[in-house]
Amino acid sequence: MEASKANVSIVVVPFPAQGHLNQLLHFSIMLSSHGLTVYYAAPRTHIHQTRSRLQGWPTSATSSLHFHELPIPPYTSPAPNPNSSIFFPSHLQPLFDEFKHVQPHLANLLHSLSATSRRVVVISDFLVSFAATEAAALPNGEPYTFRCTPPSGALAWQGEDGPVGNLLKALGLKTPSKEDRVTEEFSAIVARSKSTPESGVLINTCRLIEGDFLDIFMQQPDLIGKKLFAIGPLNPIVITETAGPRHRCLDWLDRQPSGSVLYISFGSNSSISDEQIEQLAMGLLNSDQRFLWVLREADRGDVIAEGERDRQNKLPPDFIEKIEGKGIIIGDWAPQLEILAHQATAAFMSHCGWNSCIESISMGVPMLAWPMHSDQPWNAVLLSSYLKVGVVVRDWSRRKEVLLAVEIEKAVKEVMVYDKGEEIKRRARELKEAVRQAVGDGGSSNPELLAFINHITRS
Numbered sequence: 001m002e003a004s005k006a007n008v009s010i011v012v013v014p015f016p017a018q019g020h021l022n023q024l025l026h027f028s029i030m031l032s033s034h035g036l037t038v039y040y041a042a043p044r045t046h047i048h049q050t051r052s053r054l055q056g057w058p059t060s061a062t063s064s065l066h067f068h069e070l071p072i073p074p075y076t077s078p079a080p081n082p083n084s085s086i087f088f089p090s091h092l093q094p095l096f097d098e099f100k101h102v103q104p105h106l107a108n109l110l111h112s113l114s115a116t117s118r119r120v121v122v123i124s125d126f127l128v129s130f131a132a133t134e135a136a137a138l139p140n141g142e143p144y145t146f147r148c149t150p151p152s153g154a155l156a157w158q159g160e161d162g163p164v165g166n167l168l169k170a171l172g173l174k175t176p177s178k179e180d181r182v183t184e185e186f187s188a189i190v191a192r193s194k195s196t197p198e199s200g201v202l203i204n205t206c207r208l209i210e211g212d213f214l215d216i217f218m219q220q221p222d223l224i225g226k227k228l229f230a231i232g233p234l235n236p237i238v239i240t241e242t243a244g245p246r247h248r249c250l251d252w253l254d255r256q257p258s259g260s261v262l263y264i265s266f267g268s269n270s271s272i273s274d275e276q277i278e279q280l281a282m283g284l285l286n287s288d289q290r291f292l293w294v295l296r297e298a299d300r301g302d303v304i305a306e307g308e309r310d311r312q313n314k315l316p317p318d319f320i321e322k323i324e325g326k327g328i329i330i331g332d333w334a335p336q337l338e339i340l341a342h343q344a345t346a347a348f349m350s351h352c353g354w355n356s357c358i359e360s361i362s363m364g365v366p367m368l369a370w371p372m373h374s375d376q377p378w379n380a381v382l383l384s385s386y387l388k389v390g391v392v393v394r395d396w397s398r399r400k401e402v403l404l405a406v407e408i409e410k411a412v413k414e415v416m417v418y419d420k421g422e423e424i425k426r427r428a429r430e431l432k433e434a435v436r437q438a439v440g441d442g443g444s445s446n447p448e449l450l451a452f453i454n455h456i457t458r459s
């Protein structure tokens with residue numbers, strides 16, 4: 001190990017939900033591949049969850065990481081309610097509530113590393129502000145906050161006045177309503193995360209994706225003078241197929257013509273109602289396009305104990321027979337990165353979680369946006385109206401409605417069949433190429449990543 005990297009310990013502290021765990025595991029792998037000592041600190045269940053679902057890297061990628069278990073008190077892990085009036089996964093709240101109790105265990109780890117390291121760099125999810133507080137209290141600690149969601153959205157929701165409003169107006173973008181994005185309990189966690197004592201901010205984005213927004217983002221009062229590293233995309237852009245038994249959907253994709261399949265998935269923690277499953281099924285059938293649909297129950301707080309559950313019993317009768325040869329339904333965890341990287345995949349109907357957006361952008365796959373909660377309504381605007389690599393299937397203003405089969409069919413054909421789709425596909429390909437060129441060498445020579453590494457290993 002180079003002298004400057006020796007004696008620098010990095011502790012990565014994710015928030016315990018898949019979309020958060022995943023981004024920081026990718027980042028940890030990148031840092032350790034540069035010869036840095038990285039501790040990934042999370043509850044045992046969540047370490048297991050994220051490791052077992054990791055995709056795109058060779059098996060050896062995690063071998064130099066130190067997985068440090070943070071004990072968490074027992075919590076209930078209720079089932080999601082797919083027919084709830086808001087889509088936010090409030091069934092995860094018992095886990096979120098107990099998670100704060102890992103703080104003393106994290107403090108123990110930090111103190112022991114502080115005694116033996118030249119510098120302890122703590123990279124914690126924006127929602128885990130106590131980790132930054134603990135890091136700032138060390139004599140040699142340096143806290144960085146990692147944002148799992150796009151900064152453009154954080155800005156857009158601040159309101160339409162001042163420089164943000166002027167920018168949105170100049171770009172012709174409208175902010176979706178804030179209502180129903182999250183629960184009150186979750187808003188309280190977000191509120192606690194403001195004014196964190198961080199030295200800098202890390203974001204899974206890049207200037208090609210959100211260039212117009214990044215400088216204004218860093219001009220917010222609590223971020224002035226702090227460093228910004230836009231280190232995305234963090235998912236590997238050159239995919240290594242997961243070791244072990246190959247998922248059957250990849251064999252199915254191998255048999256489909258190039259650029260012919262619509263992939264449908266609503267991420268790790270979103271569900272659609274029973275009625276909506278029926279309409280989506282009919283819309284897909286009537287569109288007469290090939291498709292691969294992940295129809296699984298949203299994650300519970302403890303996915304290891306609870307296992308995966310599919311929701312295929314909500315499909316219309318005979319649906320599986322009717323789609324024979326044209327489509328498949330996956331009821332378990334799908335290899336999304338490998339699906340997006342597959343040459344048969346043409347487009348992605350998605351809830352627009354930020355992982356899904358970045359993965360799709362970096363694989364050059366256009367999106368059909370169906371936002372459910374949190375940052376997703378804004379992400380849909382960013383993809384469709386700013387980057388123009390997608391269309392909106394279900395506008396956020398219609399979130400209380402069940403979208404009809406006929407409207408779904410129309411959106412699918414817009415991208416898969418009509419001329420407009422060709423233009424969107426071309427833009428998606430161009431953006432992928434530009435992003436890949438910017439991060440160079442499969443992502444490992446991303447200049448922002450190198451700048452961050454140089455900064456934290458400085459003498």
Ligand code: UDX
Pocket residue numbers: 017018019020022148149265266267268269270294332333334335336337352353354355356357359373374375376
């Ligand atoms: C949540 C928020 O909704 C999101 O907006 C925020 O940025 C992170 O946390 P989530 O619902 O988990 O995200 O969606 P997303 O961000 O897209 O992450 C899901 C991840 O799981 C992706 O990396 C996706 O590739 C993976 N996935 C999901 C699979 O690999 N297989 C599946 O079957 C489902």
